[in-house]
Amino acid sequence: MTRPDSSGPPAGSPVDPHGRTVLSSNEIARGLRRIAHEILEHNKGAADLVLLGIPSRGVELAERLALILAEVEGCDPLPVGSLDITMHRDDLRHQPTRSPMRTVIPDCGVDDKIVVLVDDVLYSGRTIRAALDALADLGRPRAVRLAVLVDRGHRELPIRADHVGKNLPTSHSEKVQVRLRGHDGVEDVVRISGGN
């Protein structure tokens, strides 16, 4: 089975120096801005939107998206939370246990809201499957959408993203590394390394 693509390496892990940059800090910022506009266009405004990031880097992306959305719409800050999927993974028996991270649901809840799940990399789709299960235990959103910074392909489940920062064709042997200012303390970057 392929490596599951949740949570990724811990904060501040060094990037592979042999890799190449596929998204610079400016490109990431533009990608997020475009995603924000797409969300608003699709939703016809910011009403009922709730952003839930998948730890760890998805949370920072969700927070940034919320700021951009509020700025574009000129409305109050949008509700942002985090949705941990550790307890819902389908590969728990195949690796040592890891500590679950925090699930934080905004005060407004998720019932009858338009929930946008936010993650950094979409790969096998298993993380999102787990996130949908986790979300179902927390309430019943009116709709759930998925926004990712990078879609690297190789889905193993019938799942697709509604909003994608960049489609990145990769091979299984390559690694996609996302680093974010707040989470990793370095300049935003998406790099790709390994492969043949």
Next chain:
Amino acid sequence: MPKHLISSADLDRGEVEVILETASSMHDVQRREVKKLPTLRGRTIINFFFEDSTRTRSSFEIAGKWMSADTINLSAKGSSTSKGESLRDSVQTINAMAVDALIIRHNQSGACHQVAGWVDASVINAGDGTHEHPTQALLDAYTLRSRIGDLDGKHVVIVGDLTHSRVFRSNVITLKTLGARVTVVAPPTLMPAGIGSWSAADGFATSWDLDEVLEGDDVPDAVMMLRVQRERMSGGFFPTPREYTVGYGLTRPRLKALLARNPRALVMHPGPMNRGLEISADAAESDASIVLDQVSSGLAVRMAVLYHLLAGEEVAS
């Protein structure tokens, strides 16, 4: 993580902290409408209780159920034990049904350790005789941390029937693991034999005088009252209950004295309480008391323990 949890000493500081961190996520689950996680789906957990229990057994059962494990309760009464089956035969019978975990409470110290050598399942000690009760120590540490933060350098006083207390033995280990300072107080008759060399080796203080400890320079951050375990006593440990209360009970004046010196001091009791004996009703009901928090923490902590011992890949024992 170890495969079994027999003694609090099985866990190093990192492991204790991981469990307590996980417990705080599990605490959030407890407040949700749907209290169910799929994490242990398909796992079977047997609660085998050879001794009476309310909170430990029910919280292990609920913890297992909330994580989607199949949990089954067995007690000595009503099982083949009452027909004279030995412990070894009983647990091997259960083991033959391919269970994943055995949670055992037994009146003999060391029973869980023995069982761990007989079965393939993970064994979790839910109290063995006067030896240990590691999940109680974890939930006490969790409750304390949620009130006063990091336990490094905090002063915890444990008072009462030390000789018969597994809660005390596990708590001393876990509190030391987390860097707390511990003072234990008991009348000479209830002070375990040989505690002198143990306290010297593990670095905790002992005293026969509760008032001296409460009024000493080292102000307690928490006072843990232990239950006087009459069912394990065959008389002669103290002249009368009244006399025990006068010397070692957390009475109203003692609670007042404690709170006068540290208004944020906490009162703990592992339950069940003998009100009027080791703890007064005033102390048990006061704002300083976190007895009920200990119970609700028990669930979250036991979920965390089950998760880390059972959810991951197989560990070779």
